[in-house]
Amino acid sequence: MSEGMSEHSEIEAVEPGLEFLRPKFEVEGFPWAQVMGYVFSLLLTFAALLLVVYHAMPPILLLAVILALALGQAGLQLGVFMHLREGRGTAWQLLPLGLAFFIAFALIGTSIWIMLFKTGVS
Amino acid sequence: MPAFLLYLVHTLFPPDTRQPTELGADFMILVTGIGIVFILTRYQKWRWLWREWLTTVDHKRIAIMYLIAAIAMLFRGGVDALMLRTNLALPNVRPIGALEYNEVFTTHGTIMIFFMAMPFIFALFNAVIPLQIGSRDVAFPRLNAMSYWLFAFGAILFNISFVIGGSPNAGWTGYPPLTEVAFNPGPGESYYFLSLLIAGIGTTITGINFLVTIIRMRAPGMTLMRMPMFVWSVLTTSALIIFAFPPLTVALALSLLDRTFGSSFFTLGHGGMPMMYVNLFWLFGHPEVYIVILPAFGIFSEVVPTFSKKRLFGYTTMVISLVSIMFLAYGTWVHHFFTMGAGPTVNAFFGLSTMLIAIPTGVKIFNWIFTMWGGRIRITVAMLYQMAFIPTFVVGGATGIMLSVVPADYQLHNSYWVVAHFHNVLIGGTVFGLLSGLYYWWPKMFGFILNERQGKVAFWLFVIGFWVTFLPQYLLGLEGMTRRMYTYPFGFGWHELNLISTLGAFIMGAGFLALVYNIVWSLRYGERDLTGDPWNGRTLEWSLPSPAPEYNFARIPVVHGVDEFWAMKESGDTLANHLRPQDVKTLELPKNTGMPFMLGLSFFVGGFGMTFLWWPIAIFGGLGVVACLLYAAFDYNDKKHLPADVIRHTERSWGRLQA
Numbered sequence A: 001m002s003e004g005m006s007e008h009s010e011i012e013a014v015e016p017g018l019e020f021l022r023p024k025f026e027v028e029g030f031p032w033a034q035v036m037g038y039v040f041s042l043l044l045t046f047a048a049l050l051l052v053v054y055h056a057m058p059p060i061l062l063l064a065v066i067l068a069l070a071l072g073q074a075g076l077q078l079g080v081f082m083h084l085r086e087g088r089g090t091a092w093q094l095l096p097l098g099l100a101f102f103i104a105f106a107l108i109g110t111s112i113w114i115m116l117f118k119t120g121v122s
Numbered sequence B: 001m002p003a004f005l006l007y008l009v010h011t012l013f014p015p016d017t018r019q020p021t022e023l024g025a026d027f028m029i030l031v032t033g034i035g036i037v038f039i040l041t042r043y044q045k046w047r048w049l050w051r052e053w054l055t056t057v058d059h060k061r062i063a064i065m066y067l068i069a070a071i072a073m074l075f076r077g078g079v080d081a082l083m084l085r086t087n088l089a090l091p092n093v094r095p096i097g098a099l100e101y102n103e104v105f106t107t108h109g110t111i112m113i114f115f116m117a118m119p120f121i122f123a124l125f126n127a128v129i130p131l132q133i134g135s136r137d138v139a140f141p142r143l144n145a146m147s148y149w150l151f152a153f154g155a156i157l158f159n160i161s162f163v164i165g166g167s168p169n170a171g172w173t174g175y176p177p178l179t180e181v182a183f184n185p186g187p188g189e190s191y192y193f194l195s196l197l198i199a200g201i202g203t204t205i206t207g208i209n210f211l212v213t214i215i216r217m218r219a220p221g222m223t224l225m226r227m228p229m230f231v232w233s234v235l236t237t238s239a240l241i242i243f244a245f246p247p248l249t250v251a252l253a254l255s256l257l258d259r260t261f262g263s264s265f266f267t268l269g270h271g272g273m274p275m276m277y278v279n280l281f282w283l284f285g286h287p288e289v290y291i292v293i294l295p296a297f298g299i300f301s302e303v304v305p306t307f308s309k310k311r312l313f314g315y316t317t318m319v320i321s322l323v324s325i326m327f328l329a330y331g332t333w334v335h336h337f338f339t340m341g342a343g344p345t346v347n348a349f350f351g352l353s354t355m356l357i358a359i360p361t362g363v364k365i366f367n368w369i370f371t372m373w374g375g376r377i378r379i380t381v382a383m384l385y386q387m388a389f390i391p392t393f394v395v396g397g398a399t400g401i402m403l404s405v406v407p408a409d410y411q412l413h414n415s416y417w418v419v420a421h422f423h424n425v426l427i428g429g430t431v432f433g434l435l436s437g438l439y440y441w442w443p444k445m446f447g448f449i450l451n452e453r454q455g456k457v458a459f460w461l462f463v464i465g466f467w468v469t470f471l472p473q474y475l476l477g478l479e480g481m482t483r484r485m486y487t488y489p490f491g492f493g494w495h496e497l498n499l500i501s502t503l504g505a506f507i508m509g510a511g512f513l514a515l516v517y518n519i520v521w522s523l524r525y526g527e528r529d530l531t532g533d534p535w536n537g538r539t540l541e542w543s544l545p546s547p548a549p550e551y552n553f554a555r556i557p558v559v560h561g562v563d564e565f566w567a568m569k570e571s572g573d574t575l576a577n578h579l580r581p582q583d584v585k586t587l588e589l590p591k592n593t594g595m596p597f598m599l600g601l602s603f604f605v606g607g608f609g610m611t612f613l614w615w616p617i618a619i620f621g622g623l624g625v626v627a628c629l630l631y632a633a634f635d636y637n638d639k640k641h642l643p644a645d646v647i648r649h650t651e652r653s654w655g656r657l658q659a
């Protein structure tokens, strides 16, 4: 018995700063937030799909609505699955997040710029 | 029942898969398959295979599996290349017809990029990164195994297209409307989309895994500016992967929807926009070329200091140039479709941004040269590849800059000039780099050294073959020969150059055989690496025995500067000199798991079902994926303990433990 105990105390501690890599399910219980987040993201996706498939509104309005749904979806993903609400190391998260937003908007913006020529052609 | 069988045979083996080459391949696959099953059964190795390899989460073993896959795919892609070149050797010979030529260059390009270059770089990521940063593993070992199996089953799905159902034939770029189901019925393009989607998930996960590993798992004292340069290159590569693969995934998935469910994102009719696919593809595609070249830059930055016996010249500028290449790589993608005609402003902008990349790249080239300058150079195979790389890559880069001049590109686009250019950078840059890394880290991965003399033979065959193949192609491009032609008439003045080029391709083929001979020979007779430091290396991976034990470091080292292991050796203060029995602790390691393999298999089954639109099979595979993920999410018993005594015993057997 004491043999086992001493073995256990010999286990090397996780590197400082890496504790977060250990799963903490035992303390947190069933991941309701994630399950609900998953259900809601499916709902948002299918809502957009159905609106488009059935031409439920005039095109401009349709665009606006699916854009709104997409923003909701992005918020949901960031909030529920990307650990944005968790306190630790927020600065570390904001930096790459800002970078991601920058790259996303730069790429989308330039893509629109590139494809605009079609409006002049067709 | 016979009707059903007839349908099955007709769908799986339609007439165009019943040609001599395909039947030959069928036969080869059958014979090899039976041979492998026989050997595994005869020597009762099935359990061993499952326990030690298919379920492993050890990054060093995953590296070996990536490497085997990459070399196999280099063979397949190489055979494809020889078929293409044979067809073009003389005017009007065409052993293979137009359709088959399309299939072969599509397969060649896709395999070389996604299933040869990518796994090859991942093999080196896995083999080296944790050791270089002084870590026991990657951040997420199970995800790492998942990445591998998604890649492997994606590759298998792509490879069977040749013999089952029909190959894709729309080029490695898969542009619509060539991939539209109305113009391209049959399973070929669906194979392409699905296999790349599956492998792409694995690649994205790898990017995340290594970014986190490098940011969070470094040994104490290893600040960012003390990381070996290969680690820096992998850090930037991972960041590129994370942002570059999503546009590809979107482009492939939407194309698949167009093919499978009749949507019209990229179709010609119904308001689709095929050019948006081109935009999305290259939004991925240009970063992708840097994904495969930056690791090669990293490898050279390790090889040059080691074999020049000098520290890397201009460490800080090397880092700055890597990071600026990373950012610039996102801003140049339009140079692949200047001729789409987006207008002078757009084209000028992207032409300029492309030229800008030459600056940081030039800085790196000069830094390698200055590192060699005044150093004590040892000409090993790894170093030879680096020395061949510099002139080759400079030519490839210069011809690329010429392509970025928009008016010139309007002439050169889709000509053999482009084929010569991209092989110049892909072979002269990526492949030379990977082979250099292969020879350099081989002892660390396998515990023996590849025979240098044979390696040099293979090297010369490769390099000479390379120039003989691709130099004539620049001239062919200037003479107007276009890319993706399956044959050409007499009297265009193209035949001499084409014949020379084909000759060169066969010299490269001989180089590949020499490489394989080199590996097989060294496996049996190669010099064992007993010191763990065969090259007098400078970074931490050489402080470990070869191959490194499962736990890598019995005690995590503390880092004080760049080239930590070199400093240790200078002060006579290596890790082994200091390890006392009481320093060794029981370690917690990740447990092996069959989940990643099953997940890959499920994706494969689902992908196969979707390719042929056999929905029950597709749904079955999809359920398998969900089941695997649920199992993974709720499997809390994923750690095992490695007792301190076992570690002490291992270290003592290496003579690395103080009494």
Ligand code: HEM
Pocket (backbone or CB within 6 Å): B078, B081, B082, B084, B085, B105, B106, B108, B109, B110, B112, B113, B117, B170, B171, B172, B173, B419, B423, B426, B427, B430, B431, B469, B482, B483, B484, B485, B505, B508, B509
């Ligand atoms: C033995 C060396 C090689 C030879 C002889 C060779 C030869 C060829 C040939 C003949 C083509 C078709 C050109 C055409 O008809 O338009 C081609 C295309 C291509 N190759 Fe290679 N190749 C070699 C190695 C590689 C490697 C190592 C890579 C990548 C890492 C690569 C990537 C590509 C790509 C992306 C294409 C374009 C395919 C397409 O048009 O869709 N090749 N190659």
Ligand SMILES: [Cu+2]
Pocket (backbone or CB within 6 Å): B285, B286, B289, B332, B333, B335, B336
């Ligand atoms: Cu590019």
